[in-house]
Amino acid sequence: xxxxxxxxxxxxxxxxxxxxxxxxxxxxxxxxxxxxxxxxxxxxxxxxxxxxxxxxxxxxxxxxxxxxxxxxxxxxxxxxxxxxxxxxxxxxxxxxxxxxxxxxxxxxxxxxxxxxxxxxxxxxxxxxxxxxxxxxxxxxxxxxxxxxxxxxxxxxxxxxxxxxxxxxxxxxxxxxxxxxxxxxxxxxxxxxxxxxxxxxxxxxxxxxxxxxxxxxxx
Amino acid sequence: xxxxxxxxxxxxxxxxxxxxxxxxxxxxxxxxxxxxxxxxxxxxxxxxxxxxxxxxxxxxx
Numbered sequence: 001x002x003x004x005x006x007x008x009x010x011x012x013x014x015x016x017x018x019x020x021x022x023x024x025x026x027x028x029x030x031x032x033x034x035x036x037x038x039x040x041x042x043x044x045x046x047x048x049x050x051x052x053x054x055x056x057x058x059x060x061x062x063x064x065x066x067x068x069x070x071x072x073x074x075x076x077x078x079x080x081x082x083x084x085x086x087x088x089x090x091x092x093x094x095x096x097x098x099x100x101x102x103x104x105x106x107x108x109x110x111x112x113x114x115x116x117x118x119x120x121x122x123x124x125x126x127x128x129x130x131x132x133x134x135x136x137x138x139x140x141x142x143x144x145x146x147x148x149x150x151x152x153x154x155x156x157x158x159x160x161x162x163x164x165x166x167x168x169x170x171x172x173x174x175x176x177x178x179x180x181x182x183x184x185x186x187x188x189x190x191x192x193x194x195x196x197x198x199x200x201x202x203x204x205x206x207x208x209x210x211x212x213x214x215x216x217x218x
Numbered sequence: 219x220x221x222x223x224x225x226x227x228x229x230x231x232x233x234x235x236x237x238x239x240x241x242x243x244x245x246x247x248x249x250x251x252x253x254x255x256x257x258x259x260x261x262x263x264x265x266x267x268x269x270x271x272x273x274x275x276x277x278x279x
Binding site: 046047050051054057061100103104107108111114115118119122126128129130131132133134135138139141142145146148149152165168169172173176208211212215216 | 221222223225226227229230231233234236237238240241244245248249250251252255258259262263265266267269270273274276277278
């Protein structure tokens with residue numbers, strides 16, 4: 001019987017992390033869709049969506065890293081993604097209320113899926129290390145948050161288009177970087193890997209929805 | 219200004235405060251880009267930009 005070399009073991013381990021990440025990502029996206037539908041049916045409003053989003057981000061930043069190496073991490077990631085799904089319910093109701101709302105929402109959904117699959121396939125097949133982009137991507141996110149802060153007071157749709165376009169480009173960069181880190185063995189925890197990928201997909205979806213909503217005839 | 223906007227503004231400031239140390243750490247520790255690495259990253263991101271433009275045209279049509 002042939003023995004397995006250390007290099008082959010490393011490849012097997014990487015493939016396992018990648019497979020587990022995509023499985024957990026599918027499950028969390030499905031769960032988010034369910035909680036989004038639930039919040040759409042409840043027609044919640046006011047500060048609840050924002051509080052849910054802030055709660056999910058606090059859990060993601062401070063609780064998930066501490067639980068990611070245990071089975072509790074799975075519960076935490078489902079809680080986070082469920083809360084994020086619940087938070088976008090009112091926004092989806094608003095877009096579906098437009099005359100071509102269902103077209104806008106379905107286009108954003110399909111577009112997000114195509115962007116994620118395309119970028120992941122590119123990162124997996126090219127096997128290039130994209131982690132050199134980390135500083136630029138985080139610096140870009142800080143700039144975007146400053147612009148978002150300014151737009152609270154300015155309330156300009158044109159400004160929102162620039163912000164959303166920038167977020168989609170930055171999240172595309174994060175997908176390349178996160179996938180390449182899994183493929184090259186830099187990320188070995190599939191729960192943390194899933195959280196990074198989920199956030200990229202979530203942000204691409206809501207910002208694509210914003211762009212398509214503004215640019216559609218409504 | 220309503221409370222939602224105030225809460226959103228505070229949240230954004232908190233995000234910035236959390237990200238700045240991470241940004242400084244990445245700037246210090248991130249690996250250097252190899253020759254041609256930026257173009258291999260910009261190619262798919264450029265593709266995403268073109269794809270989004272196509273999606274915009276599809277909802278306008």
